[in-house]
Amino acid sequence: MGYICDFCGDQRSMVYCRSDAACLCLSCDRNVHSANALSRRHSRTLLCERCNSQPALVRCSEERVSLCQNCDWMGHGNSTSASSHKRQTINCYSGCPSAAELSSIWSFVLDFPSVGESACEQEMGMMSITENSTENAWDSSENASGSARVNDVPSMDNKPSLWACSSSVPEHNSAAQVLDQPVGSASVTLPKLCCPGTKGPGLCEDDDLYEDFNMDEMDLNLENYEELFGMALNNSEELLENGGIDSLFGTKDMSGADSNCQGAVAAEGSSVGLVNAMQPACSNAASADSVMSTKTEPILCFNTKQAHSNLSFSGLTGESSAGDYQDCGASSMLLMGEPPWCPPPCQENLQSASRSDAVMRYKEKKKTRKFEKRVRYASRKARADVRKRVKGRFVKAGDAYDYDPLNQTRSC
DNA sequence: GAACCGCCTAGAGCCACAAATATGC
DNA sequence: AGGCATATTTGTGGCTCTAGGCGGT
Numbered sequence: 001m002g003y004i005c006d007f008c009g010d011q012r013s014m015v016y017c018r019s020d021a022a023c024l025c026l027s028c029d030r031n032v033h034s035a036n037a038l039s040r041r042h043s044r045t046l047l048c049e050r051c052n053s054q055p056a057l058v059r060c061s062e063e064r065v066s067l068c069q070n071c072d073w074m075g076h077g078n079s080t081s082a083s084s085h086k087r088q089t090i091n092c093y094s095g096c097p098s099a100a101e102l103s104s105i106w107s108f109v110l111d112f113p114s115v116g117e118s119a120c121e122q123e124m125g126m127m128s129i130t131e132n133s134t135e136n137a138w139d140s141s142e143n144a145s146g147s148a149r150v151n152d153v154p155s156m157d158n159k160p161s162l163w164a165c166s167s168s169v170p171e172h173n174s175a176a177q178v179l180d181q182p183v184g185s186a187s188v189t190l191p192k193l194c195c196p197g198t199k200g201p202g203l204c205e206d207d208d209l210y211e212d213f214n215m216d217e218m219d220l221n222l223e224n225y226e227e228l229f230g231m232a233l234n235n236s237e238e239l240l241e242n243g244g245i246d247s248l249f250g251t252k253d254m255s256g257a258d259s260n261c262q263g264a265v266a267a268e269g270s271s272v273g274l275v276n277a278m279q280p281a282c283s284n285a286a287s288a289d290s291v292m293s294t295k296t297e298p299i300l301c302f303n304t305k306q307a308h309s310n311l312s313f314s315g316l317t318g319e320s321s322a323g324d325y326q327d328c329g330a331s332s333m334l335l336m337g338e339p340p341w342c343p344p345p346c347q348e349n350l351q352s353a354s355r356s357d358a359v360m361r362y363k364e365k366k367k368t369r370k371f372e373k374r375v376r377y378a379s380r381k382a383r384a385d386v387r388k389r390v391k392g393r394f395v396k397a398g399d400a401y402d403y404d405p406l407n408q409t410r411s412c
Numbered sequence: 413g414a415a416c417c418g419c420c421t422a423g424a425g426c427c428a429c430a431a432a433t434a435t436g437c
Numbered sequence: 438a439g440g441c442a443t444a445t446t447t448g449t450g451g452c453t454c455t456a457g458g459c460g461g462t
Contacts, residue, residue, distance in 0.1 A: 377448060383430060384449035392452025393427035403451075 016055040045092040
C-alpha cells in the first residue's frame with residue numbers, strides 16, 4: 001500500500017492534485033498549493049482509498065471508502081448487492097480552504113478548530129473553494145455536507161429529496177458562512193460556491209446549458225488554514241490508528257450546504273426529471289481558469305422544489321485559461337456511459353430525448369464559447385501586443401521583423 | 413482486424429524584454 | 438527594520454512544430 005505523499009515521501013497521502021498529478025499529504029498540499037496564485041487554483045480532492053492512485057469521486061457510505069471512478073465501477077457496477085450501496089460524490093477544492101470550508105466540502109473531515117487567520121489568507125486575501133465543490137446538490141434531509149448521494153434515484157412518485165437543490169434551504173451556504181464578505185459582495189461570492197450546475201439564481205435564468213460567470217472578483221477570506229492542516233498533520237497518525245481516513249468520513253452536520261444549490265436548476269430539459277446523474281463538482285474556479293474541456297461537460301442536477309425535476313447542465317466557463325483547469329473526472333464521468341445510478345429503463349426514452357436535446361444545445365454553445373486567456377499583467381500584454389515578431393517570435397528592437405501588430409507591415 | 417495514410421486538432425516551445433520578485437548590502 | 442541596488446524570474450502573443458486522434462483505404 002504505497003500511498004505515501006509524493007512530495008515529502010513521509011506522510012500518508014490524502015489528497016490528489018490533478019494539476020500536479022500528485023498524491024499529497026495535507027501538509028504538503030498546503031505547502032505546495034500556497035506557493036503561488038496558480039498553484040492555489042489547482043483542484044484537489046481526496047485520494048481513492050482502493051487504488052490509492054486516482055482521485056476519489058464518490059464515497060461509499062456502506063463500505064466507508066472513497067473511490068475513484070474505476071474502483072467505484074468495479075466495486076459497484078457488477079455486484080448487484082454492492083450496486084445498491086449508497087454513494088456520495090466527493091467534492092474538489094482549490095485554494096487554501098479553511099477548516100470550516102473543508103468541512104463543508106467534505107463533511108467527513110474532522111471538525112477543525114477555527115481560530116486565527118491562516119498564513120495563506122494573510123498572504124493572498126483570496127482563495128477559492130471550487131464552485132463545483134458544491135456542485136452537488138446537498139442532501140438537505142441529512143444536512144449532508146460535501147457529499148451528495150449518487151445512487152438514490154429519484155422516481156416519478158418520489159420526489160427527489162436528495163441532490164436537492166432545494167430553495168427552501170436557508171440562504172447561507174457553508175462556505176458563505178465562513179467567508180467574511182461584505183454584504184454587497186455576497187452575490188458575487190455565491191456563484192463561486194454554488195453548484196456549477198446551480199450557478200447563481202440569476203444565472204439560472206438562461207436556458208443555456210450554462211452561462212459564463214465571472215469569478216474574478218471573488219476574494220474570499222479563509223480562516224484557520226494553519227490550524228486545519230497543522231492539526232491534520234499532527235493527528236495523522238492518530239487518524240490512522242482510529243480508522244485512518246475512514247475516521248474522517250463520518251457524517252457531519254453541514255446544514256446550510258444545501259443552499260449551495262439554490263437557484264441551481266435551470267429550466268433546462270424540462271423532462272420528467274429523470275435525469276439522475278449528479279456530478280461531483282470539481283472545478284476550480286476562482287480563477288476561473290481551470291475549466292478544461294471535460295469540465296464543461298454537462299452536469300445534471302435536480303431541484304426538489306420543482307414538481308418535476310428539471311434537467312440542468314452546468315459548468316464553468318468564462319475567462320478561463322484552460323491551462324489551470326484540470327479535469328476532476330466528475331464531468332467526464334457522465335459521458336463515459338450510464339453510471340450505476342442511472343434511471344430505470346422505463347424512463348429512459350423520455351429522459352434520453354430531453355437529455356440528448358440538452359446535450360446538443362450544450363455542445364452548440366460550447367462551440368461558440370470562448371475560453372479566453374486571463375491576462376495577469378495588462379502592461380505586459382500591451383507590450384506584447386505591439387512587439388514586432390518574426391514567425392511569431394519576438395525580435396530584438398531594431399531587428400528585421402515580418403510582423404508588426406501595429407502596422408501589419410513587414411520590414412523584410 | 414491490423415496496418416498504413418492523410419487530415420485535423422491541441423498543446424508545447426520559442427522569442428525579447430519590461431515588470432515583478434528575490435536577494436544582498 | 439527600512440531603503441536601495443542588483444540579480445533573477447515571470448509573463449506576454451503569434452507562429453511553428455509535433456504528437457495524437459480519427460476516418461478512410
